[in-house]
Amino acid sequence: MTSEFDAERRCPVVHTDYRRDRPAFTTIPQLGEERELAPAVWNDSTEHGFLMVQRYDDVMELLKQTDVLVSDNVNAFDPHMQIPLIPNSLNPPEHTKVRRVLNPFFSPAAVKRLEPLARERAESLIGALAEKKSVDLVSEFAILYPTELFLALLGLPTEDGEMVLPWVEAIFGGFFASTPEELQAAGDAVASFNEYFGKLVDERSADPGDPEIDLVSRLLVAEIDGVPMSREDILVTCMTLMTAGLDTTRSALGYIFHQLATEPDVRHRMVNEPESWPRFIEEAIRVNSLIIQDGRQVKEDMEVLGCPMKAGEMVWLGLAAANRDPRKFEDPDTFDMDREGLNHHLGFGAGVHRCIGMHLARAELVIALETWHKVIPDYRLSPGAELTERGGQLRLQTLPLEWD
Numbered sequence: 001m002t003s004e005f006d007a008e009r010r011c012p013v014v015h016t017d018y019r020r021d022r023p024a025f026t027t028i029p030q031l032g033e034e035r036e037l038a039p040a041v042w043n044d045s046t047e048h049g050f051l052m053v054q055r056y057d058d059v060m061e062l063l064k065q066t067d068v069l070v071s072d073n074v075n076a077f078d079p080h081m082q083i084p085l086i087p088n089s090l091n092p093p094e095h096t097k098v099r100r101v102l103n104p105f106f107s108p109a110a111v112k113r114l115e116p117l118a119r120e121r122a123e124s125l126i127g128a129l130a131e132k133k134s135v136d137l138v139s140e141f142a143i144l145y146p147t148e149l150f151l152a153l154l155g156l157p158t159e160d161g162e163m164v165l166p167w168v169e170a171i172f173g174g175f176f177a178s179t180p181e182e183l184q185a186a187g188d189a190v191a192s193f194n195e196y197f198g199k200l201v202d203e204r205s206a207d208p209g210d211p212e213i214d215l216v217s218r219l220l221v222a223e224i225d226g227v228p229m230s231r232e233d234i235l236v237t238c239m240t241l242m243t244a245g246l247d248t249t250r251s252a253l254g255y256i257f258h259q260l261a262t263e264p265d266v267r268h269r270m271v272n273e274p275e276s277w278p279r280f281i282e283e284a285i286r287v288n289s290l291i292i293q294d295g296r297q298v299k300e301d302m303e304v305l306g307c308p309m310k311a312g313e314m315v316w317l318g319l320a321a322a323n324r325d326p327r328k329f330e331d332p333d334t335f336d337m338d339r340e341g342l343n344h345h346l347g348f349g350a351g352v353h354r355c356i357g358m359h360l361a362r363a364e365l366v367i368a369l370e371t372w373h374k375v376i377p378d379y380r381l382s383p384g385a386e387l388t389e390r391g392g393q394l395r396l397q398t399l400p401l402e403w404d
């Protein structure tokens with residue numbers, strides 16, 4: 001791969017626009033090539049550009065520097081993004097206090113309580129699909145399952161999924177927007193979420209649930225430095241959790257089912273060895289890291305790996321490329337669920353912003369995969385399927401599967 005060198009930026013410059021959809025499985029190899037150019041590479045594909053750091057040790061180190069690389073904005077594509085996220089766009093010490101309120105809700109023990117519900121939703125959805133003999137895995141299962149679970153978790157009717165899903169899509173459209181229309185649609189979706197969650201907050205204020213198990217009731221009684229969370233912050237938190245939890249689980253399921261459909265040996269092993277699903281999932285999240293980057297904003301003028309950066313500019317901490325860094329992982333492009341240090345990957349991030357939902361995500365995935373393979377152990381990719389992946393935050397746009 002050829003690239004120019006930018007003398008002022010003191011690093012190579014690349015032009016790849018990672019907001020764009022591309023043929024499936026082409027984004028991560030492209031990122032890998034750019035990782036190998038230099039420790040830091042300037043990307044000029046967006047209006048303001050951003051510095052890409054993609055080697056494992058560098059990404060780890062910079063994720064710790066929360067005093068100078070801040071999360072006020074976590075979108076490398078747009079340093080002026082207007083969509084607030086809680087807790088994502090907070091910094092310590094405020095971030096730590098909010099995480100303390102939310103963490104118990106996502107602890108392994110709390111997730112255990114959700115397992116019967118997850119199993120029930122998985123069995124119901126998969127049972128209904130089994131007879132069809134062919135599905136688009138993404139739209140007919142991978143998104144419905146986490147949406148129904150999340151709504152149930154909040155005590156909301158699962159039928160609301162149809163209404164809220166387009167809002168989630170529009171908000172993601174806004175993160176990776178390249179047109180004013182996409183930004184406007186994202187703003188409208190945030191307003192719709194505010195109204196929707198606003199009603200829920202009113203209901204719980206009038207008739208509180210158990211704050212140990214009801215998320216909104218917990219947010220309503222939570223105090224940060226002795227002060228209750230504002231209504232606005234509660235609404236932003238609900239919206240953030242919903243968008244963060246649904247899209248990621250769908251994406252993970254898409255890539256995982258693609259692998260299982262196209263690698264029958266691995267699938268047969270998993271059907272016969274269901275206790276290994278947690279290992280399988282960990283390696284799948286390393287190999288196909290759907291959150292390809294964590295964006296961080298430079299607080300004051302500084303050098304990042306020798307490159308001069310101005311306050312407000314964005315750094316792209318490349319999780320996906322770091323997870324395939326040969327300096328860290330032996331034979332990094334090979335899926336090997338028996339490798340040592342299986343969970344050393346950065347698929348859930350690292351440092352203070354490490355994914356709050358990772359125990360939930362793992363449990364949701366194990367339950368979906370166990371249930372599916374009990375009911376539908378053999379299946380294949382439908383012939384002629386042309387697969388694309390979304391830019392920004394990876395996901396397979398469709399995954400047509402069929403079985404006899």
Ligand code: HEM
Binds near residue numbers: 086099291346
């Ligand atoms: C396979 C599924 C998932 C993957 C790969 C994933 C990945 C990540 C990553 C890489 C981060 C770090 C972001 C950063 O440092 O800026 C993160 C943060 C976060 N994730 Fe997940 N996630 C998944 C599932 C979930 C689920 C199910 C939830 C449910 C609520 C969730 C909620 C969040 C939240 C709220 C944050 C922000 C944490 C903070 O800023 O302190 N995630 N996730």
